[in-house]
Amino acid sequence: MAKRVAVVGVAQTACRASMKENSRDITYNLVKGLLDEAGLKREDIGTIISGTSDWSTGIACSNEYFIDAYGGFGKSMSKTEEDSALAFVYAVMRVMSGHYDLAIAHGITKMSEIPDPSTISTFVGNPFFERQFGLQKYSAAALQCRLYMDKCGITHEQMAKVVEKNRRNATKNPFAHLRKAVSVNKVMKSGTVASPLRELDISPQSDGACAILIASEEKAKQFTKKPAWVAGMGWAVDHSVFSDRDLLNQVLPDAAKRAYGMAGIKDPVKDIDVAEVCDRFSFEEMLWYEGLGFCKKGEGGKIMDKGLTQMDGRLPVNPSGGVLASNPYCARGLVRIGEAALQVMGKAEDRQIPRAKCALAHSTHGLAGQHHTVVVLKG
Amino acid sequence: MARAVAIVGSGQTKHGRRDDVNFPELIHEAVERALQDVNMTPKDIDAVVSGSMPAFMEGMNMMHLYWSDALGGYKKPHIRVATCGTTGMSIAQIAYYHVASGMFDVVLAVGGEKMHEGDPQGTMNYVADPYFSRPFMSGAPGIFAWQTNEYSFRYGVSDERIRNAAALISVDRRDWGLLNPYAHVKTKVTVEDVLKARIIAYPVRLLDVCPSSDGACAVIFCSEKAVKKLGRKVAWVKGVGYAGDEVWLCDGDKVYWESAVTAAKAAYSMAGIKNPIKELDVAEIYNPFTFQELIYFESFGFCDKGKACELVEKGVILKGGELPCDPSGGVLCTNPIGATGLIRVAEAAMQVTGNAGDHQIPGAKTAFSHAMGCMNQINGVMIVSSEL
């Protein structure tokens, strides 16, 4: 029987456009803070899994760059690439195995250190017949958005409502990068970047880091009366070639099904109290509602209009402001999990959803949602 | 106590210069062979893990997405790990934890590299921090050269003696490589050839170093429940160890190598091994450079400090010795970096299940596999056995 595992501590930096310190020292401060708060020393941690990106750090084998900064000297540790939500699931699996009682998951990206993220993302595309057409994260999302609008009738206004909601939520989140609200009107009037995407439909580039303390069932209660138990985890990957993929029928339902199955979730809207999803683009959030089973296919815009996912709605999504307010690339997945954990632990401060007992965290990376991770936490 | 995990089969490509296939096709070759080895299809696989060197070595980003279809990964859980030279071992270990956690029963682990599609040394230079170390890097050879010179100075080993021991290793591993159908380099050399070869980074010479290979390896890990259904001899994972040194390569001891010692001890402890030379039947060591093996023998407790040359001279770790090392030919004959660590694991599993063909060590029951990465900064070990 797999052991029960919980999140018992969350540390995140205040994300900004550019942080002065170097990424190793940022990591050290974050992890030291997490340990100090838990009354732990570096020696007490069994294993650390980090989620970073070589391209987005400018260091080949970026795993090595952070080992001692997250307290990993002499320890068994590893690195999952591009997505720290996967660092979390791996760290949890290590604790579930019984080999370790205490683990840390870590993620960091300083987008300020990478002046050309668009160029870097062109290298995700197939080198022989897709890269040549400028396929990268924005153009891929734009193609998907166009399809979503044409097939399901999603409107610019609905997209702008997502932005307005998240940016408004972020005004209460001291860790978010963009903390000023924007109106639906302002979003709709912002200039076109890659039609139909407008400037404010797109998340910012942020510097930020996150570290989460994970404990086995035996140890969890030592740290908090309300651990956030890992109830379910699922992740899935799509086809390689962009044009092979059905952009509106992704693999998110497969990832969600695995997580829901483990967590005993039968009706997501009823069973889940709050969700943190990875909304790199405004329209994506609505598409993720569908993939996560919050509504029927094609109805993401409808539930946005109905206000289901507002702070006072039936299933608030992104009380932290989400990725549209804060996008420290690799760290953003772990931040979703951290925010979800804070919700069920009752520690989400001004962005707390009252009586949140079951929270969902979602992360994605790759062109137009090529890979998805879903984690369900319960209080 | 973690769930029991076994390696049930594996597949490798013909390693070498593979301009005949693109990268996904190379991966597919290894995956197909692994599935055939165990008579499975992608439907039987619950999850996939993969890895390679920094993706920009092959001019790609998010390599796992590029490989997704080639490994039958559509809709499956798939995580990419990337830990430099230890990637292959990290892939094996994440696959192990997928099963040991209780979440999955059948996991496909895939590592690969196409060294000829990019600039490996140029990429590897970017492993070093840009502020203090990068200008003084000279690819891999420089790092191993420093380590070797520090070793021989510490133990007062003469230049002649250490070069001779290294040459014996080079000859032995290359002889083994001739018996491995997948090995890249297949050359017969003499001790004299090695001693006379061109100098690269003193004291390392041309025949002391590994090739740059294209290649891939796929290994299938299963739970006890899944193993029962297969009804075949399997390699149980008995010991797992992994440890990293700090980022500053001038800080720690790389002679009695801290991370290598720690990783081996952790694996031995889990496997209940107290006397490696006696209890291990074969070892697949990550040896891109002959000299470095000497340091591993001591760090893994195969002999006392300063006694590695003696171990070689007595033939203990050569063919026919008490603990033959690298019967696959080792990294010295084949080095597609992202796969290399995983190949060590696959070869160890092949040995204890009697599937190593012409390079089989007769009666091998317990095998040690190892990988090393970054600038002499991380080491990982996995010990497998035919007995649970």
Added chain:
Amino acid sequence: MAQDTKAGRVFEDRVSLPFRYALGTTMTRFFDEFKDKKIMGTKCPSCKKVFVPARYFCSRCFDKMKEWVQVKDTGVVETWTMITYKYSGQDREPPYITAQIRLDGADVKFLHYIGGVDMSDLEKVREFVKTGMKVRAKWRASRNGNIHDIEYFEPA
């Protein structure tokens, strides 16, 4: 010789990307002082080791290091090698000698070049460059606050 399988057609490309790594407070101060010909380390309050170049935290004790210590620009070679092979993107033309040097006052080694030595012949180099030999930094006349402000270390 490596066995080549049948070659196929290839598609060629070349990429160059800019990066700008933040130094942070500690490394900024290190390089400012370096420009003034001062080599600074930081001392760990727990293990008392002096680390050069100065850094923010001790990797093993995991404590912040706030005590700055100046070390000498002389030291002892702990290991070295001479590089005589070429590859693309190399910082300088071979032959050149790199070494790990324990500077006087530091508890860890420092990476840099050895120069002021005739590198035409390995055996000649081995007469001059030995593990355990004392070396001294040769500072450049014009310095920019980076690791190359020292041109190389020469036999002292």
